[in-house]
Amino acid sequence: xxxxxxxxxxxxREPLALARLHPEWSAAEPVTRSQWLALIVLAVALxxxxxxxxxxxxxxxxxxxTAFYLTVTLYKLVLIRASIKPGASLAFSAADIAxxxxxxxxLYSILVPMYKEPETLPQMVAGLxxxxxPADRKDVQLLLEADDALTVSAAQAMTLPPxxxxxLIPASHPRTKPKACNVGLQQARGRYLVIYDAEDKPxxxxxxxxxxxxEQAPDRTACVQSRLNYYNPRQNLLTRWFAAExxxxxxxxxxxxxxxxxxxxLGGTSNHFVTEVLRGLLGWDAYNVTEDCDLGVRLCxxxxxxxxxxxTTWEEACSSLRxxxxxxxxxxxxxxxxxxxxxxxPFGLARDIGWRNFFHFQLLVGGVIFSALVNPIFWTLAIVxxxxxxxxxxxxxxxxVFAAGTFCLFVGNFAFVYVNLLGCYKRRYDSLxxxxxxxxxxxxxxxxxxxxALFQFFSxxxxxxxTQHGLVQKQTL
Numbered sequence: 001x002x003x004x005x006x007x008x009x010x011x012x013r014e015p016l017a018l019a020r021l022h023p024e025w026s027a028a029e030p031v032t033r034s035q036w037l038a039l040i041v042l043a044v045a046l047x048x049x050x051x052x053x054x055x056x057x058x059x060x061x062x063x064x065x066t067a068f069y070l071t072v073t074l075y076k077l078v079l080i081r082a083s084i085k086p087g088a089s090l091a092f093s094a095a096d097i098a099x100x101x102x103x104x105x106x107l108y109s110i111l112v113p114m115y116k117e118p119e120t121l122p123q124m125v126a127g128l129x130x131x132x133x134p135a136d137r138k139d140v141q142l143l144l145e146a147d148d149a150l151t152v153s154a155a156q157a158m159t160l161p162p163x164x165x166x167x168l169i170p171a172s173h174p175r176t177k178p179k180a181c182n183v184g185l186q187q188a189r190g191r192y193l194v195i196y197d198a199e200d201k202p203x204x205x206x207x208x209x210x211x212x213x214x215e216q217a218p219d220r221t222a223c224v225q226s227r228l229n230y231y232n233p234r235q236n237l238l239t240r241w242f243a244a245e246x247x248x249x250x251x252x253x254x255x256x257x258x259x260x261x262x263x264x265x266l267g268g269t270s271n272h273f274v275t276e277v278l279r280g281l282l283g284w285d286a287y288n289v290t291e292d293c294d295l296g297v298r299l300c301x302x303x304x305x306x307x308x309x310x311x312t313t314w315e316e317a318c319s320s321l322r323x324x325x326x327x328x329x330x331x332x333x334x335x336x337x338x339x340x341x342x343x344x345x346p347f348g349l350a351r352d353i354g355w356r357n358f359f360h361f362q363l364l365v366g367g368v369i370f371s372a373l374v375n376p377i378f379w380t381l382a383i384v385x386x387x388x389x390x391x392x393x394x395x396x397x398x399x400x401v402f403a404a405g406t407f408c409l410f411v412g413n414f415a416f417v418y419v420n421l422l423g424c425y426k427r428r429y430d431s432l433x434x435x436x437x438x439x440x441x442x443x444x445x446x447x448x449x450x451x452x453a454l455f456q457f458f459s460x461x462x463x464x465x466x467t468q469h470g471l472v473q474k475q476t477l
Contacts, residue, residue: 018283026288055396062396097209108191111193114198127201131207141167193278203312206270219305221307227251231316248419257364294342297361301342336454
């Protein structure tokens with residue numbers, strides 16, 4: 001951890017400080033020379049194996065992938081089981097908040113990065129004003145790109161409430177959300193800090209609950225992650241799938257990770273931080289397009305804890321397939337970036353977080369993109385086998401591997417669908433249950449986005465494909 005008071009003057013307000021001071025922790029260099037060498041050696045070995053011993057090599061690959069699928073299936077069930085443990089999420093009632101008052105609430109910094117979203121400004125400002133937190137204890141920064149004339153003009157035309165200010169982000173490379181947040185971090189005044197997106201609708205008592213969480217959480221708790229969900233889950237089939245996925249991830253899987261005291265990939269919004277800890281970690285990696293996931297790993301590497309908080313921020317589920325693919329491509333590309341960054345020195349990562357958390361990292365970060373990439377291959381093999389049962393495909397699956405593969409195909413896929421259905425049930429999204437039996441179609445979209453992310457990682461790693469908001473037709477909860 002870096003002492004922010006001891007930074008050189010030219011770095012004290014530098015949004016790229018992480019890349020400059022600790023390039024080994026930044027995605028500014030997407031793939032290092034040693035990683036390129038490892039990739040080339042692996043590719044050469046794979047091609048040589050397929051040429052010299054194609055059947056043995058194919059069986060080895062199938063065995064590895066099947067073992068991975070089996071592990072992921074069991075891992076998901078372990079997380080769901082852990083999520084019901086007492087203390088998996090910190091919970092505070094209205095009575096708990098009332099019992100803590102009257103008191104002096106600490107100054108709370110709120111960062112709202114925005115780009116080309118002038119129409120959301122009135123709604124966003126009103127929502128932050130409605131937060132049940134003393135107005136004079138809120139330090140709100142609207143982080144606007146200096147060359148975003150429409151949003152800047154709209155903000156200047158408004159009479160912002162006390163405690164609200166506009167922070168202009170100079171136009172420079174990379175054009176990413178984490179770079180803007182780093183500028184806001186250096187100007188933040190609060191003891192605690194949270195990020196909200198422009199369309200977010202946090203529950204009104206969220207800041208007070210977060211303060212109580214920090215005060216009662218275990219030592220070295222640096223982040224409290226709120227739950228995210230959507231206020232338009234029934235808009236179309238895509239939002240139904242999206243809402244089920246978020247319900248399973250934020251309501252069950254992340255609390256399961258918190259209960260296991262392991263590394264937690266953060267959500268992109270509504271993550272609350274101890275400001276000085278965040279400054280000591282030099283903020284976010286401006287070059288990582290899924291900066292939240294990367295920061296969650298760096299917090300764990302630095303010995304800090306992330307806790308889950310039972311409060312929800314409502315977001316807009318992307319209802320356009322085109323923009324959903326762009327958004328999911330960015331997320332998966334960021335997971336690739338995060339995996340390559342932290343696997344530059346695998347033994348160093350294991351030393352920092354322990355071997356147990358090391359394997360969590362492989363399943364959580366590496367496994368997400370690996371699954372997306374290999375799923376189409378195994379779906380094709382399954383279709384070909386059931387259609388014509390060729391000898392070549394059968395030869396790739398010797399007895400035990402075939403049994404494990406069959407288990408993954410039927411029991412594993414059922415488990416993945418069941419997790420989403422369970423998430424819907426916990427959120428009382430009863431009308432979404434039937435639609436999520438079609439979840440395998442959603443996985444196909446994720447695989448397409450995964451391959452798109454892989455190609456983009458090598459061709460345009462820092463490109464930020466912005467999500468289009470304001471597509472809600474009818475808000476129903």
